[in-house]
Amino acid sequence: MNINKSFSHISYTLDNEEYSKLALKMLAGSKSLNIIKPVNIRNNGARRFMYSVKDLSELTSVCSGLDEGSICLILSRYKGVIREIESQTFLKKKFLELEPDRIFIDSTTREVKFIIVPAFSDSESDSHRIFLEKNYSFISRIFGNRESFVDRRLQDLSKICVDIKGKKEDDTSRIEWLEKLFAYISKEYDQNCVIKEDDADISDIENSMKIKEIELNYDGEYGIFTFYITKKTFFIGKSDGNDGILAMNPAVSRTHCRIDIDGDKVYITDLGSSNHTYIDGLMITDDQNVLLKDGSVLRIADMDFKVVFNYE
Template sequence: MKTLNSQTHISFKLDSGESVSSFGMNMIRQMNNENILDTAQVEIDGSETIVCRTEGLDSIESIKERLTLGERRNLVIGLSNLINSFAENSFLNKEFIVLDADKIFLSPEDGHAKFAVLPLVANNAGSFGREWLERLYKYLKEIVLIGDIDADADLRDLKEKVESIAGNHDYLTNELFDLCRFISTRFNNFQYSKPENASKKSKNIEVKLAYDGQYGRFALFIVKNGFVIGNDDSCDGKILFNGAISRKHGEVYIEDGECFYEDLGSANHSGLNGQVLNAGEKVRIQNGDVLRLADMDLRVEIVESAG
């Protein structure tokens, strides 16, 4: 699996021997869990790819040296919530939760921990469970439980639990399972510590244009106001494989919690829900709408978020 990080997304491009569990992906979407990064399954260059939205979040890799006590606590609370949520669903495995520092995030607004969850079809199910437990052990030891945590009784007890496990390959699997159970029970339903510098939440929206048709599957994540779509390299949303798309075909705007689209004089026109749009016509687009660019129909997906 190849991983690509950008300022707004993290992408997991699967190798030829890996595949996504479509059922698992659907279950994760239905959960709408606050601790899971917004996730989409797309096809890029013929390869299955999972894309997670990270815009506005802080990567643990970039801030782990200055994590506050409250933030360390939030990282364990978020993981506990996920483990317990997955335990209630026999179709989801905790092994789907990625525990690498550069793939775990904190929201600076509310302090929630956000994890990438990859519902892959496992080819090595016999050993995968222990491998994940070993990553859990290292995640706690190397990221969460460093520095002075004595002021937090729960983290202090967790650290003692981790330190009681031998730091080599001889530690027993049941000790690791016991560590996982400790997290899921001790930190279950705890309240997050809100960041001291958290700004007041305001209503915001996240917009995605999803395509699934003759050209494959992909999604455009609208990450800025004035998001230009076309087949020119200067566009924010590039559609380079379809000659019917104009160099600068259309533009998406996000204003006061609402989303709008404007055709920029495209040769093959734009449409909304079957109605052809005039060049320069700015129309509101809503969740569930179908936006047509030349011969491509893109489904509009809009969700409210805190921003």
């Protein structure tokens, strides 16, 4: 399976994998606010699932600094998606994407969004173990480096994760602890909570991480250098009046594009350049504010910059 990401979509193109038509139908009819519905298309004879992530933020951009209320909210939404999967005959937990860069936050609806890819990419014999490992990795990532919690549920989950971390993959007891971790999420998580879900808000996630600096890293024909962006508005072009000057490249317009930092969001705008601006290979139209994400590749004319967000 080939996975491609852009600023507006994630696509999964199947190679030789089989997929479930009935699972696709169930996803299309889902009313869950926490599931991104796929669009099923064929491209050059290959099956492709497209998921719109326009104006959504990747969870990976904030998961290292979440407070307890935000962690509780994410886990609650995750549990809701698990329940949705388990209630539908043809949906499988192994279809659920749990990499933080494929889980999203919608700042408008204040919801966490998950992707379900109904393709059979691994054997039935080990698919459950694979899911349990993904479940452990996901929970560990949102806990970050925190070692202590006030919430009893988070304390219990953290202890289980520590026990799993101490077990090698070939340790027969590791699977027992992986099962215990998932059972806690799916069965016991709602009990005796110190921090109630109503007290948590997805805006806490967004407010917990503010962008301190953006790096635009270039390594190509014109050398190796980095623009460090701390201003809320940063202009890039070849004329001397810009903040980021690319005078060495005649393909860059005098004032080519603008980057705006707004809290935890970053936007890129092409200012009518001759040779255009691209995000992850997709050209953006003139004067359109487009969300720029951590890890994206920003192309200015024919120069590719790797985007890195540094947080406070």
